[in-house]
Amino acid sequence: MAQLETSDQNFDLSLLLEIADGSDEFLVESIDMFLVQTPELMTAIYTALQEQDREVLAKSAHKLKPNLxxxxxxxxxxxxxxIxxxxxxxxSFDEIKSKYYQVAGMIKPTLDKLKLIRDExxxxV
Structure with a gap:
């Protein structure tokens, strides 16, 4: 089986691979953490948008930035x-929502690819 691509137009694992220094265990653990935290933060952002809760929205966006x-x-x-x-x-919440949906559109396929990379x-392999 050929090795999966570790980058595309939405993500690039170069930094993570450099830090992992050949450790698949570190890479897998990092991806697992991202796969858990990112959907949680995106859900928090979505909920905050629905409730127009600027404080939670700002905090969640701030927490997500370094992961990305x-x-x-x-x-x-x-x-x-x-955001x-x-x-x-x-x-404007309309502008914030628009940006949120653009980010969500980038994250979803990346999560799917990261699951494949993690499994590999x-x-x-």
Whole structure:
């Protein structure tokens, strides 16, 4: 089986692979953490948007930013910065929602690919 691609237009695992320094265990653990935390934070952001809770929205966006950066999701990370700024400066919820859905559209396929990469690395392929 050919090794799965570790980057595409939405993510790049170069930094993570460099830090892992050949350790599949570290890579798998990092991906597992991302697979748990990212959907939780995206759900918190979604809920905060529905409730128009700027405090939770800003905190959740702030927490998600470094995760996205660590996984080379720089466009999504930049959009989270925008979401956080809009939230703190009384930006329009419609604009925030639009950016949220764009980020969600980038994250979903990345989560699926990361699951495949994790499974491949766990199997030692």
């Amino acid at each position: 950066g660590f996984f080379g999701m720089l466009t999504a990370q930049a959009m989270m910065v925008e 956080e700024i809009l939230t703190k400066t009384d930006g 690395r766990q199997a030692g």
